[in-house]
Structures are given as C-alpha cells and as structure tokens.
Amino acid sequence: MNYVALKMLFGDRAKYLMLLCGLTFCVMLIVQQGSIFWGLMIWSESGISNLNAPIWVTDPNISQVAEVKPIASTTVERVRSVPGVEWAVPLYRGVGRARLANGEYHQITLMGLDASTLIGRPAHMEEGRIEDLRTPDAVVVDQWAVERMGGPEVIKVGTIFEINDKKARIVGIAHVQKDFQNIPSVYATFERATTYAPPERRLLSYVLAKARDNEPVEAVTRRIAEQTGLGAFTQEEFGWKTILWVLKNTGIGINFGTTILLGFIVGMAIAGQTFYLFTVENLKQFGALKAMGASTFALARMIILQAFTVGLIGFGVGIGLATLFGTLAASKGQLPFAETWPLLWLVFGSLLAICSFSAAISIIKLAKLEPAIVFR
Numbered sequence: 017m018n019y020v021a022l023k024m025l026f027g028d029r030a031k032y033l034m035l036l037c038g039l040t041f042c043v044m045l046i047v048q049q050g051s052i053f054w055g056l057m058i059w060s061e062s063g064i065s066n067l068n069a070p071i072w073v074t075d076p077n078i079s080q081v082a083e084v085k086p087i088a089s090t091t092v093e094r095v096r097s098v099p100g101v102e103w104a105v106p107l108y109r110g111v112g113r114a115r116l117a118n119g120e121y122h123q124i125t126l127m128g129l130d131a132s133t134l135i136g137r138p139a140h141m142e143e144g145r146i147e148d149l150r151t152p153d154a155v156v157v158d159q160w161a162v163e164r165m166g167g168p169e170v171i172k173v174g175t176i177f178e179i180n181d182k183k184a185r186i187v188g189i190a191h192v193q194k195d196f197q198n199i200p201s202v203y204a205t206f207e208r209a210t211t212y213a214p215p216e217r218r219l220l221s222y223v224l225a226k227a228r229d230n231e232p233v234e235a236v237t238r239r240i241a242e243q244t245g246l247g248a249f250t251q252e253e254f255g256w257k258t259i260l261w262v263l264k265n266t267g268i269g270i271n272f273g274t275t276i277l278l279g280f281i282v283g284m285a286i287a288g289q290t291f292y293l294f295t296v297e298n299l300k301q302f303g304a305l306k307a308m309g310a311s312t313f314a315l316a317r318m319i320i321l322q323a324f325t326v327g328l329i330g331f332g333v334g335i336g337l338a339t340l341f342g343t344l345a346a347s348k349g350q351l352p353f354a355e356t357w358p359l360l361w362l363v364f365g366s367l368l369a370i371c372s373f374s375a376a377i378s379i380i381k382l383a384k385l386e387p388a389i390v391f392r
Contacts, residue, residue: 031297035290035326036333042283042370043334043363044341046276050359051342053272055352060262061255062193063125066201067107067136069224071237072254076247080258082197084109086218087246095223098240100231105130107222108209112202114165115178122165125201126179128209128221136224138203144173144188149205155179156188161200179212194352196262280366287327287374295319295378316379323378327371331364 058065063081064072073095075085095104108128115121129136129149137146138158148154153176162171175186179202192201204212210219225248227236233250240248249257263269342353 031290031293032326035287036330038283038286038290039327039330039367039370040334040337042279042286043331043367044338045279045283046363046366047335047338047355047359048341049272049275049279050363051338051353051355052351053268053276054356054359055354056196056268057259057262058354059194059352060196061258062195063109064251064255064258066138066192067127067224068139068251069107069136070227070233070251071225071240071248072251073104073223073225073240073244073246073248074221076241076245078247080261081109081254082258084221086216087220087223088218089220091220091223091244091246094244095225095240098236098243100228100236100239102226102228103133103135104223104225105133105135106206106220107136107224108206108213108219109221110209110213111199112179112212114184114202115181116166116170117175117177118166118170120166122161123199124161124179125195125199126209126212127201127203128206129203130224131205131207138190138192140191142189142191144186146188146190146203148187149203151187153183153185153208154187154204155184155208156190156203157186158190158192158201158203160192160194160198161202162189164198164200180214182212184212280370283367284370284373287323287370288377290374292374292377292381295381315382316375319378319382320375323371323375324368327367331367335360335363 061081073087073091075087078085089106092104092106095101106128107130108126110126112124112126113121114124127136131150134146134149138156141156142159144156146156149156157165157171162168165171171186171189173186173188177184177186184202184204190201190203195201213219225236225240227233237248237250237253240246339355342351342355345351345353
C-alpha cells in the first residue's frame with residue numbers, strides 16, 4: 017500500500033511539484049525571516065556580549081545597555097566589598113564625535129576599559145595588540161569603524177584623528193559583533209575615555225564584576241543589589257532585558273511575526289487546497305482500493321504517507337535554500353542572520369501542522385467515499 021501511495025504521489029507531476037513548491041516556500045520564508053529576526057536580536061545585545069562580563073552593575077532603572085545612567089565612582093569599591101565578588105572593574109560607555117584628518121565627522125560609541133586588567137576587551141584582534149591601549153593617546157577601533165569611516169586607506173593602525181577635539185591614535189583593529197544601531201565602537205582605557213567624554217559629575221557607566229568560583233552567580237547578583245541598592249544582572253539577564261526592550265519599543269517583533277504567520281497561512285492554504293484536489297482527482301483509484309477491501313484506515317495511512325513525504329522533502333529543500341541565502345547575504349556581516357536549532361524545530365512543528373491539516377481534509381473526503389464510484 018505504501019508503494020501504491022508513493023506511486024500515486026509522484027505520478028501526478030504537476031500536483032506534486034505544486035505541493036513541493038508551496039511547502040518549500042513556506043519553510044524558506046519562516047526560516048529566513050526567523051533567522052533575520054534573531055540575528056537582529058543578537059545585534060541588539062552585542063554591547064553586552066562583546067564585553068563578555070559575567071555580572072553588570074548599573075542604575076536600577078536602566079532599560080537596556082545603550083541607555084547609560086551614570087553612577088557614583090565609589091560604586092566600584094562598594095561592589096568589591098560584597099561577599100562572593102572576585103573582582104569588580106569600572107566601565108565607561110558613551111557617545112562621542114570623531115573628526116578625521118580630512119575633516120569628516122562620525123558618531124562613535126566610546127568604551128573605556130579598566131587600564132590594569134583591560135576586562136571587557138574585544139575577544140579577537142584583526143590588527144595590533146589590545147595591550148597597546150596603555151600607551152599615550154591610544155585607542156582601538158572595531159572593523160565597522162574601518163568600513164564606515166573611510167575604509168582601510170583612511171582607518172588603519174597609526175591613523176591619528178580627534179575624539180571630541182582631543183587627539184587619538186589607532187593602535188589596533190578589533191573584530192566584534194555588529195551593533196544594532198550600526199555605530200562604530202572605539203576602545204580606550206577608562207581614564208582616557210573620561211578625558212574624551214564631555215564634563216559630567218558622574219562618569220562611571222557600569223561596573224563589571226565576577227563571582228567567586230564557589231559562589232552561584234545569581235546569588236552574588238542578588239547580594240550586590242541588596243547591599244548597594246543598584247541594579248545587578250548576569251550577562252544573560254541583561255541581554256534578555258535589552259532584547260525585550262527592543263521588542264517592546266520597536267515594531268520589529270510585530271513586523272517579523274506577521275511575515276512568519278503569513279508564510280505559515282499561505283503554506284497551509286496552498287498545501288491544503290492542492291492536496292485536496294489531488295485526492296479528488298484520484299477518487300476512482302481510492303474507490304477501487306476500497307472496493308477490493310482496503311479499509312478507510314488503510315487509505316488514511318496512504319494519505320498521511322503522501323502528505324508527510326512531500327512535507328519532509330519540502331522541509332529539506334526550504335532549509336537548504338534559506339541557509340544558502342543566509343550564507344551568501346550575511347557573509348560580510350551586512351545582514352543579520354542567525355539560524356538556530358530551536359527555530360528549525362519550530363519550523364518542523366509548523367510543517368507537521370500544515371501536513372496534518374492537508375491530510376485531514378483529504379481523509380474526511382475519503383471517509384465518505386463509496387466504493388461504487390469506481391463503477392460509475
């Protein structure tokens with residue numbers, strides 16, 4: 017019976033290809049849009065993941081990482097004194113204005129790292145050494161600064177420019193995750209960053225900390241919050257806080273969710289209608305099988321086999337096309353594309369729902385089928 021079912025499916029080339037194209041389009045659209053959406057969310061919290069600090073201490077009312085609310089400089093010592101804290105260092109984050117030798121201005125995100133430890137440094141350097149930040153007027157820029165501020169002919173190791181009218185000299189180029197706001201990052205020591213920054217009473221943006229190895233991170237963050245009255249978050253908590261802020265305050269979630277939902281509905285409509293027409297056109301064959309003694313349950317199994325066979329083929333082809341698109345379009349980091357296993361399982365579940373819906377429509381038709389139709 018299985019052989020007969022597959023022979024019927026592949027024998028009607030037009031209906032089979034229409035089914036396959038509909039399901040492939042549905043899978044490709046959901047995977048593509050879901051991957052771009054999650055890629056954007058990764059970009060939104062890149063200000064946290066690029067620094068790779070276990071604990072972030074900041075103003076308790078902060079909403080996301082780019083919303084800086086300066087805190088007292090004594091906070092570093094207060095955090096260090098909390099039981100269970102192994103180390104705590106200051107971090108400056110602010111927006112600056114870079115002026116190149118040719119007179120061009122560019123907005124930058126200025127990051128100030130603790131000079132003695134350089135905790136929060138970029139994980140990968142394309143050129144230069146991060147330790148050279150300790151030399152006079154030294155800064156490190158990311159690869160996006162090279163791209164946006166004039167290219168490798170203008171921005172390179174040794175280039176001298178100004179940050180808020182003060183001299184800066186590039187000693188390295190770092191490789192980091194792209195920022196959601198697409199603003200280049202410039203790294204300096206904390207002390208130098210505060211000299212570049214506009215005068216303020218408070219210049220400490222965050223305190224980065226780490227729990228001792230024998231202490232649970234969640235317990236230490238809770239202890240820091242209780243003893244300092246500030247907000248203390250693990251890296252994961254602060255990342256999700258930023259992502260939720262983006263979803264709440266922008267239309268990204270609604271836009272991508274609508275597209276994914278439409279892809280699901282269109283796939284279900286095309287597959288359901290096409291599969292129903294396929295069943296109707298083969299009623300005589302099913303009637304003949306029923307007249308020869310095949311039960312409704314056996315015919316239902318044939319329909320299910322046909323539906324899930326074309327569904328699994330469409331699933332594989334759709335994921336392959338979406339992955340190829342992501343590989344080509346996101347190869348240079350211009351397009352956010354993050355294909356994850358949870359997304360693929362979600363798409364697989366959606367496809368099962370579409371195939372089940374398509375099969376159910378046809379099974380209802382077969383249940384009412386009279387074997388005598390073959391003699392008409």
